[in-house]
Amino acid sequence: MTDFITIAIPKGRILHDSVALFKKIGIDCEELLSDTRKLIFENPVQRMRYMIVRATDVPTYVEYGCADLGIVGKDTLLEQEKDVYEPLDLKFGYCRMMVAEPAELSRTDDPSGWNNIRIATKYPNFTEKYFTGKGIQVEIIKLYGSIELAPLVGLSERIVDLVSTGETLKQNGLVEVETIAEITTRLIVNRASLKTKHQRITHIIEGLEKHV
Numbered sequence: 001m002t003d004f005i006t007i008a009i010p011k012g013r014i015l016h017d018s019v020a021l022f023k024k025i026g027i028d029c030e031e032l033l034s035d036t037r038k039l040i041f042e043n044p045v046q047r048m049r050y051m052i053v054r055a056t057d058v059p060t061y062v063e064y065g066c067a068d069l070g071i072v073g074k075d076t077l078l079e080q081e082k083d084v085y086e087p088l089d090l091k092f093g094y095c096r097m098m099v100a101e102p103a104e105l106s107r108t109d110d111p112s113g114w115n116n117i118r119i120a121t122k123y124p125n126f127t128e129k130y131f132t133g134k135g136i137q138v139e140i141i142k143l144y145g146s147i148e149l150a151p152l153v154g155l156s157e158r159i160v161d162l163v164s165t166g167e168t169l170k171q172n173g174l175v176e177v178e179t180i181a182e183i184t185t186r187l188i189v190n191r192a193s194l195k196t197k198h199q200r201i202t203h204i205i206e207g208l209e210k211h212v
C-alpha cells in the first residue's frame, strides 16, 4: 500500500469539480460521486486510493500523511494553518470571505471606528488574526453554520462568512462591508510524501497545472 497515492477529496460543494479535474489527467475517481456509504476506493491498476471526507477534515488527513494529496478551500487553510505544502491554486470554488452586517446598521456604521466589536463566524482563528492585525479588539462567537442568522437575533452585530452569489445576505437583510480574502480551491500535499513519492506527486501537480 505504501506505493499507492492517496487523495482526500471533500464531499459537498467542490466534489464535482475535483472529480472532473482529476479525470482530465486520467485519474478516474468517479466512484466518489456514486450514492454509497463507502468512504475509500482503490484503483490497484493506477495504484491510487481516494477517500471522501468532510471539507474541514481534509488538511488533517494530509498533515498526518493518511492522504498524500488533498483538495480544499483556501478558507479552511487560512483558518487551520496546518503544516502542509500548497503547490497549486485550482481556481474553482471561487467565493469571498466578508465582513457583513445588517443594512440598517451599515447606513451609519463607520468601519474605521470599529473597536470592541462582536463577530459571529465559522472562522474564529482567521477572523481574530485579521482584526487583531488591524488593531481592532474583537469578541468572536464561533458558529458552525447559518451564520447570517446571528445578527437577526442579536447574537452579534456583524459576521464573517463566505459569500458567492450574495443571495443569503440579501434574503436576510445583510450587506457586505469589507472583503477579507478571495477564496479558491487548493491542492495540498503531505510534506513527507512530497519527498518519498516525489516523482509521482510531481507528475500529478504538473498534469493538473495544465488544466487550471
Ligand SMILES: Nc1ncnc2c1ncn2[C@@H]1O[C@H](COP(=O)(O)OP(=O)(O)OP(=O)(O)O)[C@@H](O)[C@H]1O
Pocket: 010, 011, 012, 013, 014, 054, 055, 056, 057, 072, 073, 074, 075, 076, 093, 094, 095, 162, 163, 164, 165, 183, 184, 185
Ligand atoms: N457560497 C459558498 N459557501 C461556502 N463555501 C463555498 C462557497 N462557495 C465556494 N465555497 C468553497 O467550498 C468549500 C466547501 O464548502 P462546503 O459547503 O462543501 O463544506 P463546508 O460545509 O464548508 O465544510 P464541512 O462540511 O466540513 O463543514 C468551502 O471551504 C469554500 O472554499
Ligand SMILES: O=P(O)(O)OC[C@H]1O[C@H](OP(=O)(O)OP(=O)(O)O)[C@H](O)[C@@H]1O
Pocket: 144, 145, 146, 147, 148, 161, 162, 163, 164, 165, 166, 167, 168, 169
Ligand atoms: O452568497 P451565497 O451564494 O448565498 O452563499 C453564501 C452562503 O453559503 C454558505 O453557507 P452553506 O450553504 O454552506 O450553509 P451553512 O450556513 O450551513 O454553512 C455560506 O456560509 C453562506 O451562508
